[in-house]
Amino acid sequence: MSLLKKVRRYSVFYFLASLCLATPLHAKVFSKDLLQEIAISHIEELVTVPLEKNVEITALPLDSRIPDRVCKNEPELIVPNEPPFTRQVTVQIKCNDSQSWTQYVHVRIVKMAPVVVANANLARGEVITKSHLSVKMKPSQFVRVQYLDDPLMLIGSRSKRNIRSGMPVLLNQICMVCKGDAVNIYASIKGLRIKTTGIALEDGTLGEQVQIKNKKSGKILNARVDGVESVQVNI
Structure with missing residues (x-):
């Protein structure tokens, strides 16, 4: 056997042995x-x-x-x-x-918590539709009180400022009841729910108090916003 073949054989042997020791x-x-x-x-x-x-x-x-x-x-x-x-x-x-x-x-x-975000850039005064909104999951420690988790409650409201695509839609960025718009006024009396209409004298969003002018009587009412173009009064 030539010296070169012996060297090759021993090289292969030591290589295989090292693999066995390593693994x-x-x-x-x-x-x-x-x-x-x-x-x-x-x-x-x-x-x-x-x-x-x-x-x-x-x-x-x-x-x-x-x-x-x-x-x-x-x-x-x-x-x-x-x-x-x-x-x-x-x-x-x-x-x-x-x-x-x-x-x-x-x-x-x-x-994680669900947050409503804009699917596209929203211009000031634009009426928000279903196609404008989606829900993204974000770490709950970064979710603020004014963030929303249900896009349905925003449909029909109007943006009060420009909102960039991908950004959360906050309550203070929209008006559910907008100044000059016609709104439905609801009141509960002895278990009955009465409905009339009025004109909003100021902007308001969910839970806020706004002034509404009753169309029939012309009386100014203090009402609480409870939805898009909808307010509740206490009688």
Whole structure:
């Protein structure tokens, strides 16, 4: 056998031997993506209340320099505290075999809330239709009181200012009852609901008090806005 063939044979032998030492038989390789998925699944299992559609659980990306991990056994999963969790929890993934490594994965738990947003740019004074609106899920900690979650309640109202596409539609940006518009006036008397019409003397949105002029009597009424072109008075 030539010297060159011997060198090649021994080179292949040492290469295969090094692979066996580097990756033990039956060992499992844990990529960064797999480690993140394991951490997310573990938190989902620990949450005592069934996950709703408005809860989003994600893992922060691991450092790209972290190599794939190898472990012969199923790694141990440890969290520092018991549920209910705050918005972020750290999962410790630990391999207890001869490889002996530990990886920390930060998991975020975010409650989401529906918010009505504009599908297109709305000009000041434009009447809002169904096609102008959609619902997007946003982190609940960023949702303000004036945000709306039901687009149906806005249909027929009018924008009081320019609203950019993709932005939330706020109550203070629209008027459900607009100055100079005809409105329906409702009053309840002894279980009966009476309806008449009037003219709005000022802009108003849901729950606000506005002045309305009764068309028949000419009397000025203080009324509460309860919908688009609709107010309620107390008698």
